[in-house]
Amino acid sequence: MQTGLKITAFAAALAAAFGAAYGVGQGLDPVVKDGAPASAHDEQHAPGVSAPHEQDGHGGHETTPAGGLQVSENGYTLDLRTPRVEAGHRTDLRFAVRDERGRAVTEYQREHDKELHLIVASRDLLTYRHLHPARAADGTWSTPVDLPKAGGYRVFADFTPAKKGAGNITLGADLAASGPYRPQQLPAPRDTARVDGYEVRLDGTLRSGRRTELNLTVSRDGKPVTDLQPYLGAYGHLVALRSGDLAHLHVHPSGEPGDGRTEPGPTVSFAATAPSVGSYRLFLDFKHDGVVRTAAFTVRAGTQPGAEAGTDTEARTPAPDAPDAGTSDHPGDDDRGAGHGH
Structure with a gap:
């Protein structure tokens, strides 16, 4: 009898917890659709x-x-x-x-x-x-x-x-x-991202189980940016998250300001290894004219030497072009994409 009571109580607690979570998610005002992540x-x-x-x-x-x-x-x-x-x-x-x-x-x-x-x-x-x-x-x-x-x-x-x-x-x-939830698909892979008048090009191959180099080149108005500013001890920071489980991959730049060999742009290089085949989202932070900006990419990690980081080896319907520029976490900004905050 005691065992039956315990199982019943546990089941009731689970039902109450999931019911409360569902109620919270459905009972609030709609939100603005999230935009492109930069x-x-x-x-x-x-x-x-x-x-x-x-x-x-x-x-x-x-x-x-x-x-x-x-x-x-x-x-x-x-x-x-x-x-x-x-x-x-x-x-x-x-x-x-x-x-x-x-x-x-x-x-x-x-x-x-x-x-x-x-x-x-x-x-x-x-x-x-x-x-x-x-x-x-x-x-x-x-x-x-x-x-x-x-x-x-x-x-x-x-x-x-x-x-x-x-x-x-x-x-x-x-x-x-x-709030009301509308799921969205991961954007299709592209080798360029635009944010706030800047264009960032991704070159390189992301491969499963093997270390490769990713190069990200920053330009503005068609001209290479050669005076990137140090940001947290580097000319760029790259964060990679795996689609599906959001596994967090650590990716550090190759070189740093003041080491005698690393130039302040236009290209920032990173060494990266994907733990598995699949889709990943890359977020590059770079600082120029005193402002930190974020450029985002969808990439497909494969196992073949010829698989490009900016392409998907699986059939995929290309996503329609959308503005790549998001905005800030600060009050009064139109908050739609990737960003920073204190």
């Missing part, structure tokens, strides 16, 4: 994603673990205290990183000028945010966020604890934005 903003952030550099010894293939798929790893847990927000409304997103004893972590190693890098991406990879959270003395992080449409999102926290021997960790947690 944006221009004032000084903001790009979380790192570790470049693959461990080889498994099999024909040059490399071990490239995907990050952000787990809420807990190596004794650390992402405690997302704001699991739900309302689409189209600015909300204070709060979270903490907890150690194996449940204590909020208050000491981190600084990487790319920050203790912790935070990104938020929608499940369809059309909305993307680089955010700069602030940490309170008790270890609680907070940052304002304004998500343009209802649906599921993933929050990624990328950090390295100050504890000796602790390596870089990327944790992920689900975030829900309430």
